[in-house]
Amino acid sequence: MKKILTPLLVVALLATVATILLSMAKKDSPIVIVKGNLYKKPLPIKLNKTNDTQCAMLIKSEKNAAEVIDSDGRTWFFDDPGCMVLWLKDKKWKDKATLWVHTIDTNRWIKAKDANFGVTDHSEMHYGFGARERGSSKTISFKQMQLRVLRGETMANPKWRKKLLSIKQDGE
């Protein structure tokens, strides 16, 4: 009995190791985090291959995307400034982080803290904040945007949506 079983066991073990090695050879996981970005410059996002860490969606366009870089060079990617704010909420190092957003008016990366945010824009997760390089009377600062996201005063809330849209209509 044992004479038959032992070779069988060896075969099974070898096959196990082979299967593991074979599948480890391939690599196709999407990017969640990039390490070693010590210059703290915004990295180009590999579209459809990078995950938003907060909402777990694939990032399909750089428009209005955002990046967070920790002091040790770790970089995270977001498809909506709102996601970035929510993700940073309980990080201890949030004040030391470098934050980037991709603007919708000039189409380039700027520091999030310098950006102006529209409140009724189209954004990936429907918070409605579009990053702009140029401010106007209708835009708000990063601090205000952050507060609104954390309070839930965004286009994602139906009552606020109605209110925000009606003010806009009155103004125009």
Place this chain on the structure above:
Amino acid sequence: MIEVKNLNKIYSSFSGDVKVLSDINFKINDAELTIIEGVSGSGKSTLLSIMAGLEKPTSGEVVIDNDSIAKLPDIHISRLRASTIGMVFQNFNLIENLSSLDNVLTPLIALKTPLKEAKYLAENALKVANIEHQKNQVVSKLSGGEKQRVAIARAIVANPTLLLCDEPTANLDYKNSKIFLELITKLSKKGITIVIATHDPIFKELELNYSLIMIKSGQILSKEQING
């Protein structure tokens, strides 16, 4: 073979320590009958319960079949008590509201004997002790003599090699004591090692060879061989 070596037992109480046994040494060979004689309070009862592992000595040891029983873990002493040591007490110590048969079963349950086999063994033991006719009777309804015979049946049910009897005849009348003597004779002839602690003169009537150990205030006075 049983060897008692340098056995001491001290009871501690508020009023100070009482030395119940001091420096007891003796050997009992297999199939031997030994009678330990002494007045009540001389320590013979304590000696017997230390030999059965029911009590721990203060110092010294009792060696049964190469095991020093005071040092054995509870499971092993218990197993020894169930399989190789039978005990008969002065007060019989039966479970009063169980039948004779069920009382005799108790050591076998500790030995995990299957019920069918256990019942067969128990009935045999009752037969040997001449009490089989009362096997379904509740113990509390039996007479003293009958109880003693159930107790003996219980002591021998697991085929022990050693039988310890603590004042077995103290609660029996003359007639029942005689029956007990006959039983002891029968068992001794079967090759069981028997130790009896007693101060009953009736054991003088035994028609067997035995060694007599006299004990007084926890010390051995004399050891002698008696031919009956």
Place this chain on the structure above:
Amino acid sequence: MGDLLLNSYEIVYLSSEVITTIFAAILFTLSLKLLFGWDINRSTKEQYYLEKVAYLASTLALFLFWVKTILYIYLVYTLDELSIYIAGAMCAAGVVSANSYGLWLLGIKAISLFLLLLWMVLNSYDLEQKNYPIFKKKIVLLIFISLFILLEGWLNYSYIVNIDTSLPVSCCSTLFGNLEGENPLPFNLNTISLIILFFLLFIAFELSLLIDSKLTTLVVTPLFLVLSYYSVVYFFGTYIYEVPTHNCPFCMMQKEYNYVGYILWGTLFFGTSFAIIWASVALWLKQEYRVLKKLALILIAIFVALNSSYFMLYYIKNGVLL
């Protein structure tokens, strides 16, 4: 303090856990006493008393094992019941993730059950010998276990008190669905290689037990445990739910699925635990507990058969795979 605390299930769960925590505290002090007071060579009254205390310790361990096992099942059931109160939760998965203590609690509970099992085997070995050969070692383990259970008591409290009913949590599909586009499986496996590996490891597991190869068992069992978890969640589970995208270890414990999750996770847990305990005790103490081996063989066979039967029944009924 959530308004959850007045739910009947939770009151019962918490008060029972309080009792086990008290007993763990007793066990802890007893084991300390045993560790420092024990000296088999002495024939003092204290030593004889400690021999009896050791029985109390093993009785308490037995009690803790059974009560903890029952309470584990009960906890999962309770979490499932609670899911209706918590915004977003569809099953226990959401409730577990309602705060950071939940998963820790479930994990620590499983580990302490495993350790209690191991301890009971070691204890029965120790008592069967004539000179308590591993007494101190087993007591150290017992101290460790009681500390674990005390930690569990604290986690229980922190977990339940910190469930906020108003805060939305994720339901199982987001928790186990993972990042979009990401492969949740270990070693970068795909589903087919996962299942091949699962069956290969199953064969290796059973064979290593059958030919008494303890070292192989010790290597294969943890691997099998991990792979089984993923196979059930990401493959067999979809056949239990009959939904290709439903990946959840908890929903299968609901009534809709005939509570099959309890049997699956139970057989897996006890099967692998028995195998590991059998192999390590046999290697360490040279004492084979064949009952454990047999149980491990049978439980894991049931586990695999049950999983495969869901898969096969689906195929027979529908003629296609998910």
Place this chain on the structure above:
Amino acid sequence: MLNNSFLHFLALSFFTNKKRFSGILVVSFFILLLLSSTLFISSSIKGSLKKSLNYQPDFIIQNIKAGESFVASSRWREKLLKIHGVIAVNGRVYGRFFLDKKISFLVIGIDFFSKQTNENLDALVNKIDLKEFLSKENMLVGASVKKYLNSHYYKDSYNFLTPKGEFLKLNIYKELPNSSGLVSQDVVITTKDLAKKILGLSSNEVSDFALSVPNPSERENIRVKIESLFFGARVVTKEDINKKIASLYDYKGGVFLILYLIVIFAFSLILYLRYTIATSIERKEIATLRAVGWSIKDVIKLKLLENLTLIFISFSLAIIASYIFVFIFDAPILRAIFLGGDSLSLNLKFKPYIDYGLISTIFIIYLVTYLATTLIPIWRIAISDPKEVLR
């Protein structure tokens, strides 16, 4: 581990010591009976409420003022109907009519010609002769209302004093059948116009709107749309109501449970005393067993199993008895405590609704407290020196 001779002895020791166990058996039986009866009642009520909820509309739209649901304008209806995916928008008229401090009726106004939002009502309306019912000012009343009116000498009609200070006399057309459970006990059903008069609503006002959304995956979307339609609107979904009822009755069950935990605590004290002061006979018995070769482990095993047997027996007896008590005899005395003595909703019959989670809950409290109290005393008895007792 357990062989048949051990079980034989266990059974013997259990049945020959009936007297020793019977006291505990009786006390624990009654504690468990009370506990399981209350929990049965609470789960039965919860169960029948949940069942009636299945007939409720998917959404209820309330107008919120001062934090309370307020009368809504019937003009909302048009706007609601315009939302894609919404069907059967119904302005509902209902409210409590207070006779005095304690007694109130739930007045419901329905449109007898259209389909009802509630399937229970639908079945009801189909059974009555509408022509006859609508020819006069009639009402349908629940069993409790009928009973109350009868006892106050209103044989076939009642004079409602409306908020405007006018009397409105409605004839009792029929008593509602009892099958609809708890919700129908204290209702008065009449036409919408009459109900509005009784409740003091003007003709263009309704209590709230009920609507249904047939596609479940659309519900979240539509909820958002409705909430942004009117600033004062609150959408209550069927699930919200479900949750509320569940927590309400869990809360009631929870309070009782805490009381029983206290009782069980007291019970465990008794048990503890019983085991620490073991009778001399019991001690002698154990000493005897130890003397004939039982180990400490064996004795602990015997005692634990004795107690487990006791737990199982008393538990199963109590569960069966409380099932009979609650679902066959309708739990006299207890129901008054549970439902409140002055409520009009006392006339219901408990529907058997067995919740296995509940039964295991009861079992776990009992098992854990019982074992926890007896564990250490059992050990104490088991380790007591056999020599001491055998003297």
